[in-house]
Amino acid sequence: MSMIAAFYGGKSILITGATGFMGKVLMEKLFRTSPDLKVIYILVRPKAGQTLQQRVFQILNSKLFEKVKEVCPNVHEKIRAIYADLNQNDFGISKEDMQELLSCTNIIFHCAATVRFDDTLRHAVQLNVTATQQLLLMASQMPKLEAFIHISTAFSNCNLKHIDEVIYPCPVEPKKIIDSLEWLDDAIIDEITPKLIGDRPNTYTYTKALGEMVVQQESGNMNIAIIRPSIVGATWQEPFPFDDTYLSPSYYLRSGLIFCAGKGFLRAIKATPMAVADLIPVDTVVNLTLAVGWYTAVHRPKSTLVYHCTSGNFNPCNWGKMGFQILATFEKIPLERAFRRPYADFTTNNFTTQYRNAVSHRAPAIIYDFYLRLTGRKPRMTKLMNRLLRTVSMMEYFVNQSWEWSTYNTEMLMSELSPEDQRVFNFDVRQLNWLEYIENYVLGVKKYLLKEDMAGIPEAKQHLKRLRNIHYLFNTALFLIAWRLLIARSQMARNVWFFIVSFCYKFLSYFRASSTLKV
Numbered sequence: 112m113s114m115i116a117a118f119y120g121g122k123s124i125l126i127t128g129a130t131g132f133m134g135k136v137l138m139e140k141l142f143r144t145s146p147d148l149k150v151i152y153i154l155v156r157p158k159a160g161q162t163l164q165q166r167v168f169q170i171l172n173s174k175l176f177e178k179v180k181e182v183c184p185n186v187h188e189k190i191r192a193i194y195a196d197l198n199q200n201d202f203g204i205s206k207e208d209m210q211e212l213l214s215c216t217n218i219i220f221h222c223a224a225t226v227r228f229d230d231t232l233r234h235a236v237q238l239n240v241t242a243t244q245q246l247l248l249m250a251s252q253m254p255k256l257e258a259f260i261h262i263s264t265a266f267s268n269c270n271l272k273h274i275d276e277v278i279y280p281c282p283v284e285p286k287k288i289i290d291s292l293e294w295l296d297d298a299i300i301d302e303i304t305p306k307l308i309g310d311r312p313n314t315y316t317y318t319k320a321l322g323e324m325v326v327q328q329e330s331g332n333m334n335i336a337i338i339r340p341s342i343v344g345a346t347w348q349e350p351f352p353f354d355d356t357y358l359s360p361s362y363y364l365r366s367g368l369i370f371c372a373g374k375g376f377l378r379a380i381k382a383t384p385m386a387v388a389d390l391i392p393v394d395t396v397v398n399l400t401l402a403v404g405w406y407t408a409v410h411r412p413k414s415t416l417v418y419h420c421t422s423g424n425f426n427p428c429n430w431g432k433m434g435f436q437i438l439a440t441f442e443k444i445p446l447e448r449a450f451r452r453p454y455a456d457f458t459t460n461n462f463t464t465q466y467r468n469a470v471s472h473r474a475p476a477i478i479y480d481f482y483l484r485l486t487g488r489k490p491r492m493t494k495l496m497n498r499l500l501r502t503v504s505m506m507e508y509f510v511n512q513s514w515e516w517s518t519y520n521t522e523m524l525m526s527e528l529s530p531e532d533q534r535v536f537n538f539d540v541r542q543l544n545w546l547e548y549i550e551n552y553v554l555g556v557k558k559y560l561l562k563e564d565m566a567g568i569p570e571a572k573q574h575l576k577r578l579r580n581i582h583y584l585f586n587t588a589l590f591l592i593a594w595r596l597l598i599a600r601s602q603m604a605r606n607v608w609f610f611i612v613s614f615c616y617k618f619l620s621y622f623r624a625s626s627t628l629k630v
């Protein structure tokens with residue numbers, strides 16, 4: 112019997128960010144392994160014209176929850192969606208709901224955040240720092256609270272090369288930042304943002320570091336733990352390999368890029384092939400999170416423990432290997448109607464990157480838009496390409512260096528688990544087979560995101576052959592035009608040309624004469 116699963120039985124659990132990438136997988140695992148839990152409160156806001164109930168309905172009816180419905184048929188009765196907007200004071204939660212949350216909650220998993228790299232400092236602080244502070248204040252008034260688990264990121268201290276499982280101080284106190292944002296106007300905030308974030312690449316990593324400081328400062332006598340996952344990717348094993356049925360900004364930077372590589376939109380990136388690609392499957396992160404929730408509540412460590420949830424030190428994979436495997440999979444199972452043949456050119460040089468962007472990305476987009484215009488359609492490729500290149504430039508920081516995360520606490524926790532818990536809540540990434548994982552990822556993009564049928568593979572392969580022929584034809588035509596222009600202008604080029612032509616002529620004459628002799 113799993114001790115962790117039993118621990119969550121009968122518990123009232125509060126999850127923020129339950130509609131997000133990680134939150135959904137966390138909820139799914141909780142229901143699947145502890146169907147006798149009492150209730151999961153989720154703090155949700157209406158979004159994209161959908162009410163809270165519609166959002167919950169959509170989640171429960173997604174493929175992700177298929178297995179849950181078998182083991183927990185009354186799952187819809189056990190989810191209690193509470194209106195909450197983390198940007199508002201007291202999250203805009205009604206008095207009755209707040210009363211219920213305060214008096215019943217046993218465990219909190221705080222997943223909500225803005226994960227966008229391009230968010231303004233004001234918004235990122237509001238969500239990743241102020242909201243965390245408010246939630247801790249709420250938690251401190253919960254008499255039945257057993258553990259508060261805060262999800263941070265392994266990149267909160269990405270300005271360091273070696274990162275320990277400790278909370279590092281930031282030069283400016285979070286409280287001072289929160290206070291000053293109240294009276295500073297947006298233009299001034301934009302101006303001081305680069306100075307504040309210092310050697311971090313974006314507001315996301317900076318505000319996640321501030322969030323950790325807030326957790327430390329406001330922990331009081333609560334049992335708190337922090338989890339720092341690296342780059343969270345699709346599921347590895349559970350509930351089934353690869354799930355990406357979620358709409359979230361993380362999608363754009365994972366499956367979105369794989370999609371662009373498969374379609375041939377993205378053919379070159381500035382990335383260091385030997386740098387570690389510290390991807391971690393979302394089910395691994397969720398398993399560790401649930402194990403940490405149990406350990407923190409039951410063992411009540413004296414201080415706030417930080418757990419790194421990374422793959423690099425256990426089972427490293429580098430960007431070169433990842434790119435190669437993505438391409439190898441697209442060779443076997445190509446996407447339908449690709450724009451160009453998939454190709455991955457990794458370069459670390461700025462000039463080559465600029466050149467590649469111009470020749471491999473922008474020029475084909477412009478030519479294609481010209482074709483669309485000619486055929487009376489709306490051009491769209493250049494806009495798409497600019498957006499893609501902007502995204503790729505934002506990830507350059509993360510794909511051109513490696514970090515070293517210590518994992519003492521994570522390893523300690525692993526050793527504390529019973530063999531059954533190690534199996535049910537497996538977070539040992541040493542068992543991960545990267546080639547298989549990446550292949551499933553690519554397959555998932557094709558099957559679940561693009562909803563492409565495997566029966567279309569022969570046609571997709573034919574299409575790639577046509578693209579290759581067009582590519583050869585185009586390059587030959589380009590070469591001949593360039594050569595023709597050169598011959599018209601340079602005597603030396605003409606001499607070389609005559610030399611080649613006469614050489615070929617002599618060779619052919621010799622070949623014809625010798626074959627006549629044989630006959």
Ligand SMILES: CCCCCCCCCCCCCCCCCCCC(=O)SCCNC(=O)CCNC(=O)[C@H](O)C(C)(C)COP(=O)(O)OP(=O)(O)OC[C@H]1O[C@@H](n2cnc3c(N)ncnc32)[C@H](O)[C@@H]1OP(=O)(O)O
Nearest residue numbers: 226227228357358359360361362363368372378379455509
């Ligand atoms: C040469 C080829 C080589 C092969 C390529 C290899 C690819 C390898 C894949 C591995 C990924 C590598 C990751 C790099 C390192 C990241 C390090 C991360 C560290 C962290 O802690 S990350 C924390 C999480 N944060 C993120 O992951 C990034 C967050 N995302 C963003 O900040 C923004 O998305 C971004 C990147 C700034 C782009 O912004 P924008 O251009 O504004 O686009 P949107 O996000 O608004 O979305 C675009 C568009 O797509 C729609 N969308 C989103 N999800 C889905 C979905 N699941 N299905 C369908 N459509 C989706 C979204 O609604 C938008 O549509 P619109 O109609 O509104 O335009």
Ligand SMILES: NC(=O)C1=CN([C@@H]2O[C@H](COP(=O)(O)OP(=O)(O)OC[C@H]3O[C@@H](n4cnc5c(N)ncnc54)[C@H](OP(=O)(O)O)[C@@H]3O)[C@@H](O)[C@H]2O)C=CC1
Nearest residue numbers: 128129130131132133196197198222223224264343359361
């Ligand atoms: N994805 C990754 O690669 C990594 C993620 N992390 C951390 O993991 C956690 C979860 O990330 P992930 O699931 O990817 O993020 P998502 O963007 O997928 O989900 C964010 C969640 O926060 C909610 N949220 C955002 N703003 C508000 C608001 N104003 N009020 C109420 N809810 C709000 C979203 O709700 P809504 O659906 O309404 O927008 C959504 O449920 C975050 O703390 C992140 O920092 C750490 C490392 C890597």
